[in-house]
Amino acid sequence: MKLIPRIDFSKLKNGLAKTRNNILNKISETITRKANVDESTIEALEETLISCDMGLDLTEKLISNARKRILTQPDRSVLAIIEIIKSELTSLLPFSDYNLSDRILNSKKPYVILVVGINGSGKTTTVGKLASRLQSEGLKVIIGSADTFRAAANDQLKIWAERAKVQLIEATSNDPASVAYDSIRIALEEKADVVLIDTAGRLHNNKNLMNELSKIKKVIASLIPDAPHDSLLVIDGNSGQNAITQANEFNSFVDLTGLILTKLDGTAKGGIVFQICEMKRLPVCFIGVGEASEDLQEFSVFDYIDAIFAGPTVQN
């Protein structure tokens, strides 16, 4: 197995430009408008962090830890304030050691990944990107096209499978559980390393559709008892507070192992990822910062903080 770099920092930084510019511009305005850094500066900083979806709880903790340092900081430059925010944020957020390559390496094969989420969150694209990534690590990957709702879903996956040079198991009926079953059976026969199962988008409050996911899981486990090894929820990074609801609801039906936040390139509110990390329930495993296959980045909270608070003068 050939390990490819887990994170391309320059891509990550470019992808997060909207959030970074939003935060940095607001902090810059706050600091430069003032003769002194005082309580009203602190309030403005608080508003800035909340406005990028960092969440009330995390922002309050951060500001309460940083208040004294900010008020007594002799260097009142934007960079000095950002350094304080960065270091306080780093100490508040847990380090996640989720590493897909390691998990696959240490597991019996095939390693099965079930991908779920609401409509349009980025599941199919993420399955395609993951297939590319794992295939280029030298793994034999099979994709199961278990979105039997939309005819176009299969065509979309076909393009990704061809691009990634991996085998696609297409639906022969409109039963997603039977596609999952066929995909695992073929993967066992062909000694594949990884099976990625794409599923149809569904709303977390639609009980029937959520139960269908439990059925897919059962069918998978009937062939490989400890599979799926990962059940990953794909969440659109623009979902705001609803992201938290989606994570909780899907988790109650599927026993998720992790989250993937997509489309973070399209939002100025990338602070949602910090809020999710602070909940410490499920690891953020990957993030999507663009539509191309190399835009799926493994998630590291330190790199994410660095990319968002990279500072106005730092170049790629």
Ligand SMILES: Nc1nc2c(ncn2[C@@H]2O[C@H](COP(=O)(O)OP(=O)(O)OP(=O)(O)O)[C@@H](O)[C@H]2O)c(=O)[nH]1
């Ligand atoms: N900019 C950007 N676009 C993304 C990202 N991830 C997915 N998309 C786009 O989001 C749209 C929806 O993605 P899909 O992968 O089809 O979403 P899905 O969850 O499979 O959708 P359904 O199967 O209909 O529920 C597509 O146009 C993707 O190209 C990302 O990280 N960044």
Ligand SMILES: [Mg+2]
């Ligand atoms: Mg899809």
